[in-house]
Amino acid sequence: MNTNSQSHAHTNEFGAFSIDKTSKGDLLKVSALGFKKTDYKFESNEFTIILEEDIYKLDQVVIQPK
Helix, strand or coil: CECCCCCCCCCCCCCCCCCCCCCCCCEEEECCCCECCEEEECCCCCCCCCCCECHHHCCCCCCCCC
C-alpha cells in the first residue's frame, strides 16, 4: 500500500506487481503471509524487495473485511 495515495497492489504468481500514483519519496507498506511486514521508500520505477520470513505467524491467519 502506498501511504500517500492509499493505492494498493497485488502480486502475480512470480511476485511482480505495479502500483499507480506513486511518486519518488512515497512510503510503500509491504506485507505477505508468512513474512514480516516492511516499509520501502519509493525511489525508482524498478526495484527488488526482499521479505524476511516470519515463521511464528504461519499458525495465525486474520481475515479483515474491506
